[in-house]
Amino acid sequence: MKKTVVLVSGGIDSATCCAFAKRDGFEIYAMSFSYGQRHSVELDAAKRVAAYFKAADHKIVTIDLRAFGGSSLTSSEMTVPKDRDIHSENDIPNTYVPARNTIFMSFALGWAEVIGSNDLYIGVNAVDYSGYPDCRPEYIDAYSKMANLATKAGVEGGRFTIHTPLLRLTKAEIIRAGISMQTDYSITHSCYDPSPDGKACGKCDSCVLRHKGFVDAGVADPTVYMRD
C-alpha cells in the first residue's frame, strides 16, 4: 500500500484531507505539531482524527514557535481577534503564524523521505480562509518545486507531490465532501481560543468559518460552543 504523510491539525480541513488520502488509496502517516499554540486541545482532536482514519503512525512533533513569537496563536501578549468581518478585510490577521506551513511541510518532507513516501496531503484552502500567504496556490506550487530538489528522491529523479484536495473548495463543499466519505466531524476541533474544557468560543475566524460551513452545507453543526 502506498504511503502518504498527512498534516493533521484536528480541524475540519485536515480530517477531510485524511478522507481524501484514504479514498486515493494511501496508508496514512499522520503528523501534528505541538508548537506552543494556545489551542492545544486541538492535539487531542488530531489524535482522534488519526485513530478514526486508522493511521499507520501518528507523530506529534514538538517545536517552539514561541521562540520568535509574532502571532496571537502562540503569544500570550496578543489577543485573538473576535467577530471579524473576514471577507471584507484584506489585512492578514494576527492569528497568522510566520512561516508555519513552510515549517510544517518541511518536517513532513523529512519524514516522508525516511518512510519512503513521495506524497503529502495538506488541507490548505484559498477560498474560505483567513488571508494567510502560505495558503495560496502559487505558494504551494513553489514549495513543490523546492521539495523536489531538497531530498535524495530529488537527486535520483523522484517526484514529490503535495496534494491539496481542498484548495478550491468552499467550507460547505469541504464538509459535504467529507460527509460523503464518512468523516465524523464531531471529533474535530477548530477554535483558536477555546475554554479550558475545550469548548469553542464561537467568535474567532476559525469558529465563524466552521459554523458558516455547516449552515451553508445544510448539515447540523456538532460543535460544542461556550454559549451552549
Add this chain to the structure above:
Amino acid sequence: MKKTVVLVSGGIDSATCCAFAKRDGFEIYAMSFSYGQRHSVELDAAKRVAAYFKAADHKIVTIDLRAFGGSSLTSSEMTVPKDRDIHSENDIPNTYVPARNTIFMSFALGWAEVIGSNDLYIGVNAVDYSGYPDCRPEYIDAYSKMANLATKAGVEGGRFTIHTPLLRLTKAEIIRAGISMQTDYSITHSCYDPSPDGKACGKCDSCVLRHKGFVDAGVADPTVYMRD
C-alpha cells in the same frame, strides 16, 4: 542598521558566513538548532561564534529530528562513516539529515519575518561538500522563490534574499576569505563524532574536509584532534 538572520552551526562555514554578513553591513541575528545531533558540542561553538561577531540576538531552537530518524547524525543506531574517499564516492552518505536545511531555513524565514528582516545567510557549499541534495544551487534558488511567496512580505511585494557567499568557494578559499575578515577559526567546531570532551575525531567527512582546507590554504589548523 539592516538586520539579517544567519544560520550558525559553529563550524568554519557558518563562522565565515557571519564575517561576510558583517562585511555586507548587516546586524547579525544568529540562529542555531538543538536537533538531537550527536555532536551537540557544536552548540557551544555556535555560542562562541555568535558572541565573536557581536550578534544582536542568538536563538537556539530545540527541534527533535530524531522523531523521524534516518541519519547517523541523529540516530545512535547508525554509525558515522570514517576515512571515506569523499570525492570519488557519489552516494549521499548517511550523515545526510532528511530535509535539514529546508527545516532550518523555514525557522529562519519565520524569525526574519518577526524581526523585520528580508535577508538570510547560510553557509551551503557546492564544491567541497558531502553530496547533500540540499546544498545544491538549484535547491537554494527554488527555496528563494518559495520563500518570497510564503510570508507577509511576499504578499506585500517584498523581496527575501538568501545569501550563499560560500556556494562556489573551495574550503581553502573559504578559510582564506574568513581570515582576511579576521575570523578566528579556533573557536569553531566541525567534527560529526567528537569525543565527550569535544576533541575532533579527524576521520569523518567533516574533519577530513576541514583539515584539508587548512592545509590547502597554507594556514595552521587550530583544531584539537583525539590523536593529539
